[in-house]
Amino acid sequence: MALLEVKNLKVHYQTKHGDNQAVDGVSFKLEQGKSIGIVGESGCGKSTLVKGIIRVMSQNAFIKDGQILFDGKDLAKLPEKEFRQVRWKDLALIPQAAMDSLNPVYPVLDAFVEVLTLKGNMTKKQAVARAHELFQMVGLDTKRLSYYPHEFSGGMKQRAVIALALALDPKLVIADEPVTALDVIVQSQVLRELTRLKKDLGLTIILITHDISVVAQSCESIAVMYAGKIVEKGDAKDVLKNPYHPYTMGLANAFPNLKEPDKPLISIEGSPPVLVDPPKGCRFYERCPYKIEQCRNEEPELVEVKKEHFSACHRLADIDELREKAKEVETWQNVVSLK
Numbered sequence: 001m002a003l004l005e006v007k008n009l010k011v012h013y014q015t016k017h018g019d020n021q022a023v024d025g026v027s028f029k030l031e032q033g034k035s036i037g038i039v040g041e042s043g044c045g046k047s048t049l050v051k052g053i054i055r056v057m058s059q060n061a062f063i064k065d066g067q068i069l070f071d072g073k074d075l076a077k078l079p080e081k082e083f084r085q086v087r088w089k090d091l092a093l094i095p096q097a098a099m100d101s102l103n104p105v106y107p108v109l110d111a112f113v114e115v116l117t118l119k120g121n122m123t124k125k126q127a128v129a130r131a132h133e134l135f136q137m138v139g140l141d142t143k144r145l146s147y148y149p150h151e152f153s154g155g156m157k158q159r160a161v162i163a164l165a166l167a168l169d170p171k172l173v174i175a176d177e178p179v180t181a182l183d184v185i186v187q188s189q190v191l192r193e194l195t196r197l198k199k200d201l202g203l204t205i206i207l208i209t210h211d212i213s214v215v216a217q218s219c220e221s222i223a224v225m226y227a228g229k230i231v232e233k234g235d236a237k238d239v240l241k242n243p244y245h246p247y248t249m250g251l252a253n254a255f256p257n258l259k260e261p262d263k264p265l266i267s268i269e270g271s272p273p274v275l276v277d278p279p280k281g282c283r284f285y286e287r288c289p290y291k292i293e294q295c296r297n298e299e300p301e302l303v304e305v306k307k308e309h310f311s312a313c314h315r316l317a318d319i320d321e322l323r324e325k326a327k328e329v330e331t332w333q334n335v336v337s338l339k
């Protein structure tokens with residue numbers, strides 16, 4: 001049985017212009033000990049999705065529909081009191097801005113002691129010993145436990161936050177853009193660390209990122225989100241090597257590829273649609289170089305294109321040819337104005 005199974009999840013925001021359908025029918029499964037990377041540009045709904053799962057939503061956000069089956073329970077329906085127990089013991093969030101999750105006026109050790117004594121029912125002595133163990137685990141010198149957050153470099157701070165997230169042996173770790181704020185060299189060190197911890201501790205991880213190359217480095221499976229929906233999902237290596245959705249092809253062009261560092265980067269023109277009144281056909285319609293009339297009016301379903309690899313596109317019959325064409329700069333030029 002999967003540790004997590006999200007079924008047709010809809011997380012919307014109430015706004016004065018109507019409901020923003022930020023996450024609109026997302027489904028995926030995650031087995032114990034595996035990792036999934038959720039990718040997409042800013043505004044595609046990645047954070048809304050994981051915040052919905054971990055229930056740290058903005059006041060105007062609500063779960064409109066769907067199930068979040070975690071370890072046999074539907075988190076979407078769990079009363080707040082029971083949810084809080086799961087939240088602290090079983091679910092951990094590594095936030096985007098490590099800086100903000102450590103209190104600047106206390107030494108870093110205090111954050112560990114607070115979590116371990118209050119949420120983990122440890123004595124102070126046990127908590128200090130566990131904090132030492134956690135710092136060692138993420139490759140930090142335990143002397144630094146008495147330092148203040150501002151005395152850490154960005155990479156060290158992110159490692160400290162990872163250690164804190166792992167303090168109570170969570171079953172599921174959600175890392176929301178964990179390396180975005182770091183420089184490229186430190187990014188890859190922290191990602192390697194996370195991958196090692198996953199292997200050593202058997203962690204189950206959801207990794208949110210806008211950078212598709214990060215997923216290639218560190219996840220077994222991938223879900224590509226566009227405008228509140230998953231448009232492609234499957235084994236990460238397979239999806240990245242043989243994408244079946246034009247949006248995935250576009251994302252792959254937009255980030256440096258370690259194997260072809262000199263390849264020019266190509267961006268996707270335009271921006272995702274506003275989801276208060278989403279387009280009725282394919283949500284990628286406007287920006288897609290391969291659109292046909294059917295795409296404007298009919299929403300494509302997510303279908304299995306090969307074992308465990310799904311894509312939602314009306315152009316699947318021609319996809320091999322389109323994949324080749326997607327590597328050319330010209331394919332992506334003047335697309336939005338052609339609509």
Ligand SMILES: Nc1ncnc2c1ncn2[C@@H]1O[C@H](COP(=O)(O)OP(=O)(O)OP(=O)(O)O)[C@@H](O)[C@H]1O
Nearest residue numbers: 013015020022041042043044045046047048049058
């Ligand atoms: N509090 C809010 N009220 C209304 N709409 C919101 C709110 N927060 C986010 N949104 C909207 O929800 C959509 C999805 O945003 P979300 O932050 O989940 O995307 P994302 O892919 O995680 O982007 P980023 O990487 O920038 O965080 C966007 O259209 C965004 O404007």
